[in-house]
Amino acid sequence: MYGEIFAGVGRDPADEIDAVFSDNVTQDPVMVRDIPFFSMCEHHLLPFFGHAHLVYVPDRHIAGISKIARALDTASRRLQVQERLTAQLADAVLSRVEPLAVACRLEAEHMCMSMRGVHKPGHRVVTTAVRLATNSSANGSGSAVAPRDLLDMLGH
Numbered sequence: 589m590y591g592e593i594f595a596g597v598g599r600d601p602a603d604e605i606d607a608v609f610s611d612n613v614t615q616d617p618v619m620v621r622d623i624p625f626f627s628m629c630e631h632h633l634l635p636f637f638g639h640a641h642l643v644y645v646p647d648r649h650i651a652g653i654s655k656i657a658r659a660l661d662t663a664s665r666r667l668q669v670q671e672r673l674t675a676q677l678a679d680a681v682l683s684r685v686e687p688l689a690v691a692c693r694l695e696a697e698h699m700c701m702s703m704r705g706v707h708k709p710g711h712r713v714v715t716t717a718v719r720l721a722t723n724s725s726a727n728g729s730g731s732a733v734a735p736r737d738l739l740d741m742l743g744h
């Protein structure tokens with residue numbers, strides 16, 4: 589059982605993104621919503637779980653969509669904090685798909701806050717990560733979608 593829960597230990601989430609396509613790519617945003625994930629709080633050894641949403645603006649490549657979910661699984665199946673998990677997913681897409689911009693948002697309930705401690709079942713922790721290509725025009729002056737637009741699409 590623990591082999592499955594911690595199957596991401598020692599693996600690079602980016603390596604899951606092994607399918608990218610380069611034909612007829614346009615710089616229109618691609619969004620994947622409501623990807624479920626389960627992870628383990630590194631402070632309490634209790635689960636946190638929820639959904640991930642990710643949007644990116646392709647440059648020359650698009651990702652095989654399942655590979656984004658696979659990268660999320662690899663990053664979540666280990667001891668984690670939600671902020672780092674969010675960043676690792678965005679970084680994996682940035683490094684392998686080389687988009688103009690990528691943003692992701694995770695919403696989760698942490699069992700360490702629900703079943704013990706402060707006892708707040710039903711709470712939701714929301715984290716976001718935004719990454720821009722170093723040569724991106726997505727910083728506001730160019731024609732690409734701005735980071736604020738990406739976060740709006742994610743429903744922050």
Ligand SMILES: Nc1nc2c(ncn2[C@@H]2O[C@H](COP(=O)(O)OP(=O)(O)OP(=O)(O)O)[C@@H](O)[C@H]2O)c(=O)[nH]1
Pocket residue numbers: 607650651652653654655658
């Ligand atoms: N961007 C994009 N990817 C797609 C679409 N339809 C299928 N794919 C992805 O194309 C990829 C093909 O990857 P492969 O590794 O060759 O196929 P696979 O072994 O079935 O991959 P898994 O679904 O990850 O098991 C997968 O990531 C699919 O999710 C689509 O319409 N758009």
